[in-house]
Amino acid sequence: MFDPLSLLDEEFDRSGEFQASVEELPREVFWAFLGAVLLAQVGLFAASLGLMLVGFRGQLAVGGALFVGGILALGGTVVVYRRVRR
Incomplete structure (x- = not known):
C-alpha cells in the first residue's frame, strides 16, 4: 500500500538544498x-x-474603492517584477 507521508520524508531530505539556493x-x-507576493x-x-x-450589496x-486599490496593488506587483527583471 502507498504511504503518502513517505513523500514528506524525501522532501525534508532536500530542505538543505533549498536553503542553500535561497542563501x-x-x-x-x-x-x-x-x-x-504581498502586493499580489x-x-x-x-x-x-x-x-x-x-x-451583492450594492455598496x-x-x-469601488477596494476594487481600484486592488488593481493598483496588482499593478505594483508588475512594477516590482519589471524592475527586478532588468
Whole structure:
C-alpha cells in the first residue's frame, strides 16, 4: 500500500538544498519577491472583495474603492517584477 507521508520524508531530505539556493539569492531579489507576493495577495483580495461588495450589496463607494486599490496593488506587483527583471 502507498504511504503518502513517505513523500514528506524525501522532501525534508532536500530542505538543505533549498536553503542553500535561497542563501545564494541577492538580497534585493529576495525582498522584491516578498514584496511582490504581498502586493499580489493584497491586490487579489481587495479587488475581489470590492467586486463582491458592489455586486451583492450594492455598496458602490466602498466596493469601488477596494476594487481600484486592488488593481493598483496588482499593478505594483508588475512594477516590482519589471524592475527586478532588468
